[in-house]
Ligand SMILES: Nc1ncnc2c1ncn2[C@@H]1O[C@H](COP(=O)(O)OP(=O)(O)OP(=O)(O)O)[C@@H](O)[C@H]1O
């Protein structure tokens with residue numbers, strides 16, 4: 462068996478590509494593995510699809526080599542080959558390039574403590590009930606607490622994947638009602654400092670995720686610092702949560718303004734949480750939507766509200782999402798209505814043109830690199 466990080470020696474069965482080349486394992490699948498583009502004397506050799514190569518472990522001169530076939534190659538953001546594993550030379554092993562195009566939805570707010578994490582979790586469950594495959598990832602680098610609120614005892618996180626110790630399937634945790642969670646985005650915080658090899662592993666993991674997930678929901682931190690806005694700019698859709706508190710509304714406006722300055726025509730939707738009356742909800746909605754339209758020339762879609770509710774408080778004390786413990790409560794019905802609105806959107810309408818998680822990671826990587834510059 463091969464493991465990520467192992468070095469390989471390769472000789473191509475093609476007189477055009479002579480000599481012994483070196484490569485490194487990026488990820489191992491059932492019948493194939495992804496390796497870095499082989500190089501000879503430090504220069505990459507772009508082996509074409511269909512080439513047969515003899516492969517040997519870099520440090521196992523006594524082990525017999527095996528024959529592999531190049532199944533696919535890609536160049537961006539780093540050059541990679543997919544090759545067959547021993548006994549797996551077959552045309553059937555090829556996977557379809559690209560996935561169904563997962564939509565990335567970031568849940569955020571200007572002011573902290575307005576209910577983002579609570580809403581992200583309950584909304585994710587409500588969306589799962591609509592037969593969507595949902596994955597929730599905690600990208601709040603300050604106070605990551607999705608783990609705690611769902612009583613998950615996650616042993617691994619993205620940093621284990623990036624170190625090559627675990628694969629995506631080992632770090633994803635099953636939550637309630639089919640919801641899947643990628644715990645603690647410790648690894649994503651360092652995205653700007655990843656080696657090519659680690660970055661490639663991340664891309665590979667998100668490519669796998671793309672096959673299994675319709676919506677990726679990001680629970681972000683609050684505010685306009687780059688470690689939050691980078692995720693918002695890279696996401697397809699941003700859900701801004703506010704409460705009727707004037708400070709929260711002002712901060713929500715400041716966040717939307719910042720987002721508009723960072724990205725042309727961002728797809729922003731508003732949720733008002735902890736609403737006590739219809740009049741209150743109506744006033745907050747009108748003020749915020751009008752200000753965005755008049756001063757920012759940015760139309761914002763209103764997604765809905767969630768009532769101030771003792772059920773929510775109680776469910777947090779019981780560490781059980783309120784859509785599960787109190788499914789008939791007003792708050793749960795509000796969340797179900799928001800989920801229906803979100804689910805009704807045709808994916809093509811909101812997904813960035815270059816679809817899916819690959820674009821999301823590429824954008825995020827570029828933004829993090831830029832904001833890491835002195
Ligand atoms: N609809 C609601 N009714 C009553 N209480 C609520 C409601 N929504 C949220 N809360 C309360 O607000 C508190 C903060 O919620 P939560 O942790 O989800 O906010 P957050 O925006 O994720 O905070 P942070 O900015 O720290 O990440 C929770 O403890 C919860 O009790």
Ligand SMILES: [Mg+2]
Pocket residue numbers: 577578579601681
């Ligand atoms: Mg939170």
